[in-house]
Amino acid sequence: MQIHQSANTTNGDIRATWVEVNFTRLSQNLQAIRTHVAPAKVMIVVKANAYGHGLAEVAKHLSSQADYIGVAVLEEGIFLRELGVTIPILVLGGIWGDQVPQYLQHNLTLTASSVERLEQIDTIAGQMGLKAKVHLKIDTGMERIGVHYYSAHTIQETAQMCVNVEVEGIFSHFANADSGDLTHARLQLERFNEVLRFYENHSLPMPMRHMANSAAILQIPESHFDMVRPGIMLYGVYPSPESARTVQVLPVLAWKTRVVYFKVVKPGHPVSYGSSWQSDHPVRIVTLPVGYGDGYFRSLSNKTKVIIHEKKYPQVGNVCMDQMMVNIETDSAFNGDDVTLLGESGREAITAQDLADWAGTIPYEILTNINTRVPRVYITEDEE
Ligand SMILES: *Cc1c(COP(=O)(O)O)cnc(C)c1O
Secondary structure (H helix, E strand, O other): OEEEEOOOOOOOOOOOOEEEEEHHHHHHHHHHHHHHHOOOEEEEEOHHHHHOOOHHHHHHHHHHHOOEEEEOOHHHHHHHHHHOOOOOEEEOOOOOOOOHHHHHHOOOEEEEOOHHHHHHHHHHHHHHOOOEEEEEEEEOOOOOOOEEHHHHHHHHHHHHHOOOEEEEEEEOOOOOOOOOOOHHHHHHHHHHHHHHHHHHHOOOOOOEEEEEOHHHHHHOHHHOOOEEOOOHHHHOOOOOOOOOOOOOOOOOEEEEEEOOEEEEEOOOOOEOHHHOEOOOOOEEEEEEOOOHHHOOOHHHOOOOEEEEOOEEEEEEOOOOOOOEEEEEEOOOOOOOOEEEEEEEEOOEEEOHHHHHHHHOOOHHHHHHOOOOOOOEEEEEEEOO
């Protein structure tokens, strides 16, 4: 296997801390999802800087292999259009203020999450002489944005009267599809199906239906409908430890750094701000040039591990903004040695789920929290 590095971003020579994004795995994950959900289409969810993987690069790499792109906010959609992405883009979040004209100018698909919004979209599209592509958002149990399932007919009826709107899709979102107990998720699915009966009852064409996030792709095949919306599993991370692993995906992102300092610390000499850790015997301590200013949570202090020379070592003392310390006891490590913060190294691995467990959060937050200060390096694997 050969590794090729692409030169479209700064690499690890500039900073001793970097993120590696594996394009080969990204494509393989998408392919595995496609196979699992066929004939349903796939909307790749690339919000929040593509879950920390780099929005521009991920979108450019995957847009020819995807049917639709999902982003959270208008700015992300405009960014992709200005980058030259031409496939359909749905902005999943709500429309804020007077943004409707910008959606239309950039040929972005709008989420209509209330009757008033839908009417506003219709009016503005009419003024601009355009037809707006809209997906209706139905709230089946998340209590976030969207029209409640029990009053969905109001937006469905309004849509029939809007002449400048094409209702291309209708969607909902699960609150608990990643749980071991799918009772609430199944209730949501039932409610969504009930809402969809409107079209049959009125002999109207069915819009494109979509509901499944990663967890539902894995656990609720009946929710795949016409399109699925994978986010986290596209990046090779399972949404929760409980959720079934019916599709095999591999982590796309690795976070690495290097040893930049070595010292022996005597007993009774605490390490770092707050002196939260000290040893009762002499230990070898190395410093790594990464900290919470890069998105490595301070709450990981004294809980997390790193891999050096294919062996795990405990981080000690409080994580600083730009640096942190690791106890290698009596082992040796030299300045410049590679350190894995997240990813695989030989037989050892630290997963996003591990870091999430240690930090008391979910893998989503671990990934999206990695700062833009950390350069991303894009690699592809060549099978030989
Ligand atoms: C973020 C998001 C997704 C993707 O969720 P994952 O759990 O990452 O697969 C799908 N749909 C909507 C509406 C979202 O906001």
